[in-house]
Amino acid sequence: MEFFKIRRDIPFMRHALAFNVISLVTFLLAVGFLALRGLNFSIEFTGGTVLEVSYANAADVEKIRNTLEKKEYHDFSVQNFGSSRDVLIRMPLKPGQESAALSRSVMEALSADDGSATLKRVEFVGPQVGRELAENGALALLITSLGIVIYLAFRFEWKFGVAAIIANLHDVVIILGFFAFFQWEFSLPVLAAILAILGYSVNESVVVADRIRENFRKMRKASVTHIIDNAITSTMSRTIITHGCTQAAVLAMLLFGGAALHYFAVALTIGILFGIYSSVLVMSPLVRWLGVRREDLVKPVRERKDEAVV
């Protein structure tokens, strides 16, 4: 079987401007949503208490809300979680509030309404821990970006490092933009997914960069544009198949992983889809605009033999 019988190089670079405009627009939209709506941080970052309560029959969210309001709780949220029988209750931090006392009094109130209410999970995070998590997350993102730029600069050329990281950070911002637009909950696993995607999408850029370097050696007469077009075209089937396989694994998670892994899988899905686009069609034009030349990648003839490259 063969999906990609592409006989001629596709002139990607001719449309480079269009791709860059698309990227820029999505990027700006994402930044706009982030600025306007902000991320819906989970209590892991903001601090607070989350209770997961399970009922024997479909839970009446409205009734739960009323019960809690009667108990003088404010600013909480109640929603179904995974199934109609499970609800998730989020409580903000209150100074001097003991989490044990809180979960107990909430459960007492809910059990009085419906005897089948059972507490499945409680999570409490203090304000200090939340701030630290947010700081550490940002730090991890920074270190990963720097690490990747340095590695690619060392392995290829600084232009590839810079282009790859711009392309992939643009992915990260777009994922964040989705989370801001839909107000999906941004939790620690989502952060992990974003960083994993950052490392993974760079693979794409590496594969294309490897091919560009190889083409510079093999196609000595070709123009830079032609070389980049050929590199993208010849790695395209691999790109799509690999991403398809990874997406299959993520899709299984999305379908069977339950509510706990839902947003993790969602973040990965967006990341994979935009990863294909950005690491190929954003990175390559950037590299060209940064002015990549044959001399940047092809070392003098003597050294060439030793390197095994795709």
Added chain:
Amino acid sequence: MNRYPLWTYIVVALAVVLGLLYTLPNFFGEAPAVQVSSAKATLKVDAAVLARVEEALKRSDIQPTGLFQDLNGIKVRLANTDTQLKAKDVIAQALNPDPQNPSYTVALNLLSSSPAWLTAIHALPMYLGLDLRGGVHFLLQVDMKAALTKRLDSLVGDIRTQLRDKNIRHTGIARESSGVIVRFRDEETRAKARKVIEDQLPDLQLSDSGDGAEYRLTGVIKPEAQKRTQEFALKQNIQTLHNRINELGVAEPVIQQQGADRVVVQLPGVQDTAKAKEILGRTATLEIRMVDEENMNAGALAAAAQGQVPFGSEYYVERNGQPLLVRKQVVLTGDRLTDAQPGFDNQTQEPAVHLTLDATGARIFRDVTRESIGKRMAILLIEKGKGEVVTAPVIRSEIGGGRVQISGRMTTAEANDTALLLRAGSLAAPMEIVEERTVGPSLGAENIKKGFDSTIYGFLTISAFMIIYYVVFGLFSVVALSTNLLFLVAMLSLLQATLTLPGIAAIALTLGMAIDANVLINERIREELRAGATPQAAIHAGYERAFGTIVDSNITSLIAGLALLIFGSGPVRGFAVVHCLGILTSIFSSVVVSRSLVNLAYGSRRKLERVAIGNTNWK
């Protein structure tokens, strides 16, 4: 050209065999068990206890399927949950004659039912995190400021005592927020005092200040002494938590330091958070009371043993079995105790415990001892609402200075344990819960199932696609991917890294990413074939050329994984561990293992006309 030397095949075969071996324990499931551990710091679980457990089980005709002792205590494996409950009762009865005051913790637990020879080579099932097995997780923050304040308080007392001993007159000692200020009338006295304090209390950094009318000496705790105080506070709090958690009867509690001022407490299987919190937060203390000398005669003691205790007294039995009547009136509580260290008596060289009291405590103690020379005083440890007489020495002279020594009839080990017990009786500094996670057991089981399902369905989809698209090479890729899964599970089992739900997600994701290497290789081989290379040359070139790309792309993934591992906590860390391990195993399996298969299948054929890797005949 597509042949591996024999040793490569041997290495691959060996890796697979080891992988199978260390993955094996995960398939045996868990058997009900009873675990016995010590509930008191002074009691050790040893062979004698093992014999008692064995005998108790024999007496009630319970046949354990396994009985052994390890670092955590004694474990008894049983056939089913009915005998497990019965065995627990029987063992608890045999070991704890007084159920109100248990010496041993007897808890229900689950033990891997993998055969003993697997356990002997350290092949254990994966260690499941709390989100998969259910339980409580707390992160406690120690209030270090309070620990330092406490230390300053005791230093104030020390300075007062020292100056009085040396007859140096001061006009006042006060504790400020960050240090101690001593006031003097003239400069000469201040210089004298400074010398004394510098000699006796090296922890203080002293400086002179003050105007013409008043001469002040300010002492702050030196940074290294501060650090020592904080480390000590943390250690003591961890010890206290250990003692308290023993009471809960948790099978495998985790109590660990995290960072400079935090403690993680994980209690697998515990559902009652309220109870757990109450126990963690409660203070056990030391009490010093006087022995009721008037009623210490044989008749009154015998009556007290029967329950007729004289008014205002309580009946206790000392460690050495001596009965004792102790007054209810408390002379001193553990709040006044700032330190307890094991050591030796200066004169007799007997093992002893040195107690340090704070200023108020020292004064009370001096007054009481002066009035009660020749009488006995009892030192009690009030734990779990019940008291135990640690020792009841005779007061031989007035004891001032807040330094008290307990000695007599003690071994070095006992002195160590007693000091620990006294220290651990109370928290060195208050703690606050800054993070809490409780997961019910049903949710844990659900999480395992969901994680497992996602992995399997993802794996099956990828496998089906690879075999249809790349035919025989697809099959090789799938076998390589399976060995990747095998190695990953084996590594996780071997390292006993905690597997969490994000960890399972990382397994699924790693499989989806690892196939990238094989896709790269297979695509490259097809391309070479299309360009007219012979099958053998195409296979060779495909693997050789793809290798550099595979290493590059995995290293970038690994950079992200390591950043997550370093900066992540909780669920992110669980994800990062598996992700990083998965990247490492995937390089080996997708390159070396799949190449071995290809080489075995095609490498030895002289005339290889075509290979089954899908359609490459289009131009």
